[in-house]
Amino acid sequence: MIPLGAYIFVSAVLFFIGCAGVLVRRNAVVILMCVELMLNAANLAFVAFSRRYGAIDERGSVFVVFVFVIAAAEVAVGLGIVLSAYRNRPVVDVDEIHAMKG
Amino acid sequence: MTFDFVEPIVFAMLSVGVIAAGAAVVLINRITAAALLMAFTFLCMAGMFVLLGAETIAAFQVLIYVGAITVLILYGVMFTKSGDRPYALFFQHQTPIAAIFVAAIAIPVLLLAFSFNAPAPPPRGGDLPGLATSVFTDFAFPFEIASVLLLAAMVGAIVLTKRDEAEGADTRRRERR
Amino acid sequence: MPIGPFGLDPVIWAPLRLVIAVGLALFLILNGALLQIYLERKIQAIIQDRLGPYHVGPFGLLQTFADALKLIAKEDVRPSATDAWFFVAAPALVFCPMLASWLVLPFAYDITGADLNIGLLYLTTLGSMTVLGIVIAGWASNNKYALVGGLRSAGQLISYEIPQILALVTVALVVGSLSMRTITASQPGPLVNVLVLPFSFLVYFIAALAETNRTPFDLPEAESELVAGWLTEYSGMRWGTMLALSEYGNVTVVCSIIVTLWFGGWQGPGVDALPLLGVVWFTLKVYAFILAFMWIRATLPRLRIDQLMSFCWKGLIPVSLLNILVVATLALAFPSSRVPIAIANWLLVVAFVAGIPFVQRRRLAALRARARATAQPVRAAS
Numbered sequence A: 001m002i003p004l005g006a007y008i009f010v011s012a013v014l015f016f017i018g019c020a021g022v023l024v025r026r027n028a029v030v031i032l033m034c035v036e037l038m039l040n041a042a043n044l045a046f047v048a049f050s051r052r053y054g055a056i057d058e059r060g061s062v063f064v065v066f067v068f069v070i071a072a073a074e075v076a077v078g079l080g081i082v083l084s085a086y087r088n089r090p091v092v093d094v095d096e097i098h099a100m101k102g
Numbered sequence B: 001m002t003f004d005f006v007e008p009i010v011f012a013m014l015s016v017g018v019i020a021a022g023a024a025v026v027l028i029n030r031i032t033a034a035a036l037l038m039a040f041t042f043l044c045m046a047g048m049f050v051l052l053g054a055e056t057i058a059a060f061q062v063l064i065y066v067g068a069i070t071v072l073i074l075y076g077v078m079f080t081k082s083g084d085r086p087y088a089l090f091f092q093h094q095t096p097i098a099a100i101f102v103a104a105i106a107i108p109v110l111l112l113a114f115s116f117n118a119p120a121p122p123p124r125g126g127d128l129p130g131l132a133t134s135v136f137t138d139f140a141f142p143f144e145i146a147s148v149l150l151l152a153a154m155v156g157a158i159v160l161t162k163r164d165e166a167e168g169a170d171t172r173r174r175e176r177r
Numbered sequence C: 001m002p003i004g005p006f007g008l009d010p011v012i013w014a015p016l017r018l019v020i021a022v023g024l025a026l027f028l029i030l031n032g033a034l035l036q037i038y039l040e041r042k043i044q045a046i047i048q049d050r051l052g053p054y055h056v057g058p059f060g061l062l063q064t065f066a067d068a069l070k071l072i073a074k075e076d077v078r079p080s081a082t083d084a085w086f087f088v089a090a091p092a093l094v095f096c097p098m099l100a101s102w103l104v105l106p107f108a109y110d111i112t113g114a115d116l117n118i119g120l121l122y123l124t125t126l127g128s129m130t131v132l133g134i135v136i137a138g139w140a141s142n143n144k145y146a147l148v149g150g151l152r153s154a155g156q157l158i159s160y161e162i163p164q165i166l167a168l169v170t171v172a173l174v175v176g177s178l179s180m181r182t183i184t185a186s187q188p189g190p191l192v193n194v195l196v197l198p199f200s201f202l203v204y205f206i207a208a209l210a211e212t213n214r215t216p217f218d219l220p221e222a223e224s225e226l227v228a229g230w231l232t233e234y235s236g237m238r239w240g241t242m243l244a245l246s247e248y249g250n251v252t253v254v255c256s257i258i259v260t261l262w263f264g265g266w267q268g269p270g271v272d273a274l275p276l277l278g279v280v281w282f283t284l285k286v287y288a289f290i291l292a293f294m295w296i297r298a299t300l301p302r303l304r305i306d307q308l309m310s311f312c313w314k315g316l317i318p319v320s321l322l323n324i325l326v327v328a329t330l331a332l333a334f335p336s337s338r339v340p341i342a343i344a345n346w347l348l349v350v351a352f353v354a355g356i357p358f359v360q361r362r363r364l365a366a367l368r369a370r371a372r373a374t375a376q377p378v379r380a381a382s
Helices: A004-024 A028-052 A056-088 B006-027 B031-051 B055-079 B095-113 B128-136 B140-161 B165-176 C010-047 C063-073 C084-104 C119-140 C144-175 C180-185 C198-211 C236-262 C277-299 C305-333 C339-374
Strands: none
Touching: A004 A028, A004 B006, A004 B031, A004 B095, A028 A056, A028 B006, A028 B031, A028 B055, A056 B055, A056 B128, A056 B140, B006 B031, B031 B055, B031 C084, B031 C119, B055 B128, B055 C119, B055 C144, B128 B140, C010 C063, C010 C084, C010 C236, C010 C277, C063 C236, C084 C119, C084 C236, C119 C144, C119 C180, C119 C236, C144 C180, C144 C198, C144 C236, C144 C305, C180 C236, C198 C236, C198 C305, C198 C339, C236 C277, C305 C339
16 A cells, blocks of 8 residues: 555655746746646645545545646636737747736 | 555556656757656556546546647647747746745655655545535535636637637738739 | 456456457457458448459458558658657557557456446547547648648547537436446346437437548548648558557447447347357447448548538537436436436437528528628629
């Protein structure tokens, strides 16, 4: 039986990888991917706690279903924003998209 | 003869896959490769869900992340084609500060992670009946709200990416000429 | 110590059973592809009043073997401008999900790789993974026809997945399980599910034609506009794996799903006495549907891409949502009887079939009016 701590460790590592990616990368599409990694790391923690503590009716896993919904919505809208910004000016780097800066 | 040694081996392979592919997504220069590696991370994650006995969640994971989100992101990559850039232009200015910041939070959390321990769970079957019961009883209202959110996101994405009517007519006229 | 089948320890039997299942699936896919290509040629030839292959072997039976040998012996070409890793990975990404979905197909009582309790969900999941391989193939080919073909195919597969899943939901609602074995067992004797849910079957059948890239939905490979779609740059056994093996394997999987969900799976006369007879019944039913797919291919012309998309989003998805609403309401109102669901579903079929000409006439009239309004005045030739 794998200890619960091992799952939480993997989840935390993936979360911080994603976090570093969001802070560090320039490309907007890659930043979206890193956000997905962070959401997925959270999913692993949810499922691990839910399964190992024997939650009634998989209460923890239900939140994973909601995270899936959020992730899909976020990617669709995020890519929409990136594409419409790209159509105005062909850049995808977040530090060059500053049209709304005063 | 027992097969108890299989589970740790599978877990080790999956965790190496998750962490290595996740790190490569951040570090690799080619965006298409990063998108595929992200899909690989998601697949390994689905394997972890199966190890935990949450097979429904694993199936949803593959269905939504690999089948839909990765394909969407690949679409995004193809429509915003920018050539491979030199490695110097790859990271933002705040990289050192960001790295220190992340490390400062990450190290204590990672040290704490191993301290979690649960009593041996009661043996259970799959998670399908429990999950379905929860979603359609106690969490029915959030579930409906989530569907409204999805609808809003769909409308928003369509409005954001729709070309203006005038612009479309303009290009059509140009093509005819 | 518990004894499993054939006097083996269950601990050994479980992995052995998996190995046997994979080996059997590979064997069936390879032979099925050969047989189906032959059938496809012969049936199209019969319908189009031609002879079809007849040179190699009796009735041309060995023609596909010869073709397969040719494909294997061909030089392994990779165009120099393609993306090396992705170009090689794409056929595997298309093939593996198809192979994995054979795991849960119930060939006969207890003859199945694994009876997952999420069997249906597992099958839809693997079906959605194929898209990734197709997009990658189109992208890696570095060819505009391949790229457009890949993107079209991805759009088509993602769109038609929705009515497909919605049709499966109604069956899961009525049967109350996602396990393939339970679904088969819920249709004893002649009381197959298609009598209860004909409309779900109709929707699934149409969506399945699109999912497997069969005519009239074989847009991704529309040779008159796109050369060969996302397959343009592939040749040799890579092309063989992608097209012949994966496509025909997918057709077989989809037909097996149809047979299991709506036509009683392996059940048939004499199965109780001789369980292995189930394999025969299952194969016969599956091939009946494969022949129907081929008949449709020889009969119907290809749609245009915008017609394809609008048919899915404005036609199939709304009616399948309506179907779910009706079935769920009736299942809640009459929990003990399936008769009301059956009546409502047959009414939906009648309404759908009768509604198509009506909608089509109105659509054509609108198109004609628009064409007339925007037409250029005809000038006399000078």
